[in-house]
Amino acid sequence: MGELSLHVSNGKIFVWNAEDAATLREEHRIVGKLIGCLPRAPRQNVYLGLPLELLPEETSLLLDKGVAKLVDDSKSLQKPYPEQVQELERFRQIRYEQQIELCREARKKELYRNFNRVKEGKIAKHRKQLEEHQKAGETIDDSDLENVDVDIETIPSHGIPRLEKKHAMVQLFTETPWVDHSDASQPVPWTYPQTELEQLRCRVFTDLWEKGHFLTSGSKFGGDFLVYPGDPARFHSFYIARCLPHREQFTALDVVAMGRLGAHVRKTMLLCSLGDNNQIHYTSLQWSGMS
Structure with missing residues (x-):
């Protein structure tokens, strides 16, 4: 495995790659401190996510051991090319379509869990229809009211709205996919x-x-x-x-x-x-x- 990338930004050291953060902890006993908010829970600070901020002592140790290399994070902030923008849109469209299917599966499971409530709802609806017929003076037979047939296999085909794109989750990259730091020719100085x-x-x-x-x-x-x-x-x-x-x-x-x-x-x-x-x-x- 090659050297891990430590990103230098405003004099601080960050790890943006989740696999690198796990490798540091599991193989090198470097813990760091997570400082990023979680996308699905941004308004709390009990559980945090990437990036991982490293102490200068942790950074010096990793550099001395040859485990990691410093990367100038300013290269990650350059304006993307049109081809990169198109690739990003294609990626987001694929993720959106995957979320549609995941949303449908989650809705199916919810309906299955609440099957009894669904059946009670259908009975209540059927009872209301009978009452309306009675008010209209019609003669009806309500003896099979409690035997309203609800086919569990047909439930998922009803009440599953399509996920609108504006409501879909947008994946935020923790590390830019457009910059290749493997061929960095200019070393980043470290004076600590x-x-x-x-x-x-x-x-x-x-x-x-x-x-x-x-x-x-x-x-x-x-x-x-x-x-x-x-x-x-x-x-x-x-x-x-x-x-x-x-x-x-x-x-x-x-x-x-x-x-x-x-x-x-x-x-x-x-x-x-x-x-x-x-x-x-x-x-x-x-x-x-x-x-």
Whole structure:
């Protein structure tokens, strides 16, 4: 399998291809963060979809391992050719015709599920017709009213409106199908990390990743990364990793605050620094609960 495409847009890194996003998670333990709304549920933010935004540390790791390549996303915003517009219209027409059949099948299933109600409706209609005949002075026999015949096989042929094109769902591409990035001749520069803290974050991320952990952003818990023993979809994080320069000074109150923060969310605070021997050092803080 070739290199995965990481799209650069306004200094941020995105993955638009669903297969690439799945490969990153399943084969490379790179989780990222979904930030796109779901087409069928756009007014909620509990469940999100593509694109997948990557941390700069995740991006640097993938580039160093040769797993992915950067793609300039500005090439994806060019005006399409007339042939591409025609191809898109043909694609949408095919999807529309497929939706017609899917809509009919869904309507059939609904009618089958509500067969008893359909039969009751026909009986009610037949009763109303009998009452109208009675009012007109006609002599009728209503003894077989409850035996109105409703053939279940004929139900699907009635009450199934044709799906209008304006009501059909329109498929939105998560990745442009018109641009081929495989022959990109101009490499996209990647300058992260630059500062000492950024270098430390990359070193810590890579070290924990190579130890077999999954990592995500830890900003919502007051850290740099959340460290998981397995896929975050199945496990809670064990550690809140916070990257600190080796000789940075902080007070006892800072230590207490970090320890209590970890205890409050039932995680261990992991202080990460780069020692004089150029090795990563880890210090864990756990609140004992003693007053």
